[in-house]
Amino acid sequence: MIFLYFLCGLYFLGMLFILIYSLAQGHLLFHFLKAQRSWGKIAKKIPKDWPSVTVQLPVYNELYVVERLIEAVAKLNYPRELLEIQLLDDSTDQTVDLIREKLKNYPEINFQYIHRRDRTGFKAGALREGLKVASGEFIAIFDADFVPSPDFLLQTIPYFSSEKVGMVQTRWTHLNRDFSLLTKLQAFALDAHFFIEQVGRNHQGAFINFNGTGGIWRKSCILDAGNWHDDTLTEDLDLSYRAQRKGWKFVYRPEIESPAELPPIMSAIKSQQFRWTKGGAECAVKHAGAVSQENLSFRIKLHSFAHLFNSTIFIAVLLTSLSSIGVWWAGELGLVPDFLVKLSGIFLIGFVVIAGVYLVSYFYGKKSFVQSALGVIWQLPLFLSVSMGLALHNAQAVWEGLSGRKSPFIRTPKFNLESGKEKLSDNRYLLHRMPVTTWFEGVLALVFWAMVGLAFREHNYLFLPFHVMLAFGYSLVFITSFKSYGLGR
Known part of the structure; x- marks a missing residue:
């Protein structure tokens, strides 16, 4: 019982952090729109x-x-x-x-x-x-x-x-x-x-x-x-x-x-x-x-604080996603009052604001609204899913940074594949050592697919969209990671 209450508290704190982060993003969006009036006035x-x-x-x-x-x-x-x-x-x-x-x-x-x-x-x-x-x-x-x-x-x-x-x-x-x-x-x-x-x-x-x-x-x-x-x-x-x-x-x-x-x-x-x-x-x-x-x-x-600590959002997403499993079970067992569960819906405003930021940036400068709309219909939910699927990997990085653990500067391999002169599998800078976290991403994919199945079996759809996106995100991150670490072997 105490553990379930702890998970509920963790969930609400994580969602509160995401909401605060989203409001900061919304304020940036407001100033972006205001900036259009003075676009060419910078000295x-x-x-x-x-x-x-x-x-x-x-x-x-x-x-x-x-x-x-x-x-x-x-x-x-x-x-x-x-x-x-x-x-x-x-x-x-x-x-x-x-x-x-x-x-x-x-x-x-x-x-x-x-x-x-x-x-x-x-x-x-x-x-x-x-x-x-x-x-x-x-x-x-x-x-x-x-x-x-x-x-x-x-x-x-x-x-x-x-x-x-x-x-x-x-x-x-x-x-x-x-x-x-x-x-x-x-x-x-x-x-x-x-x-x-x-x-x-x-x-x-x-x-x-x-x-x-x-x-x-x-x-x-x-x-x-x-x-x-x-x-x-x-x-x-x-x-x-x-x-x-x-x-x-x-x-x-x-x-x-x-x-x-x-x-x-x-x-x-x-x-x-x-x-x-x-x-x-x-x-x-x-x-x-x-x-x-x-x-x-x-x-x-x-x-400045929102800017410096913006990567901490991945820790919040990871903790919120994991604790949501406990919140779902607590609701299913009747251990959490219905009104509190429904009240948590207010935190979804954060995701709406974040989605709005990406929508404005996506449509900005596009010539064809219809063509752009068709593109964003699948790109926005897929992007949010993959971002959630990267939460474990990035949360580890953030935690190391906050705790002072040092690591060497690892360059990002470059490919120039669009030139047509090089093959991906021939790139000598490919990374072949797959980190342990990739296996955990696969496990989390299975866990959230199981939660999707339980939602339909128990007719409890409280976190269904959230868990579907997590399941799909972790699956895509795991599969593409597994394939990329094996290239060129």
Whole structure:
């Protein structure tokens, strides 16, 4: 009896957290909609004398995409005498030779090749080393899977018209959005971040984050904020908060696009998700206390906390889903008053608000409403299901981040499959060691399918939609994980 009450309490606390999170997201949606009125009013000025720029390209074992990256940055429209491009290469395979050969094709461009044999600090360490010798007043950064537009620098530099602006971030777009079901769902999720969240925060003066790539910094801002640190897995979020806490202003421009590749298989998605969620939790531990003591408005502090702790939603989803089994049984046995069970329905508002955020981001900019509506009918519930199915994996990452457990920076494998030149099974960077949590995801899939069966047998449909989505989500995550870890064997 006590255990059932404990599960009920856990369920209600988890749903309350999700509701609070959703209200913060709803507030960002409100400011996103308000921002449309002042979309083009952010100050920018074409400089009379263009400043010097260093483009940093951090690379680590990127056989399949590094040539494409070099070709793209070589096309940047910018005065050659003011442009420096750093290849910050930590590679330990043939990528080293591939880069050196490729650079021979561009003798007229100021490419600086910096190869580290000691990968200390991982990406943050490479950026820090490059910054020591960077000649540019501004520092643009692109990961290996990006294909920057030729006009990227001409579009972003004018937004540094104020000396207080320390960073300009652009919107990621997706080279392989339609490659597979998984890439479509990732694009669905990321579009909400790059439209609703970034615009919503930036419009009201709340802290935003550099997304690790597709952005450009004022070099003095990086140095003033303490340079790149490697004590978290998300060095981009960490530096963003240190810089904004010191008074630097950030500008987000969604109309400037930075195309990139999405991970096409679940093992690569999980690798990326683990780093993002754990790193976010590490930054929450590092910055939450300091932000609470800063002389900032309550609204900015509130959104900073929501931003820093947003990955904690996966712990809430995991605990809520597991405890819902106990709540279902308690209701079935008559141990919980009906009115309390029905009252819990108010928490479903949270899911409605979250769905609304993704719907607005999905429809934004679409030309055909009918075609878009047909797409969102299946993409929204499937995305929510897979997000729930990733709760166990991501909750582990968040817990490690909050508890201070350290782990190395694991790169996300790149593939360049849309080019048609490479086969997925031939990729030498595939991850083959399947984590134990994947087996637990399979077990949870079976558990929630069993709960679906019980709902029909007992005619108790209280959690049926929730359990169907969990069952389907965990099943899809388990099956795609199992397949991806076995590729190339």
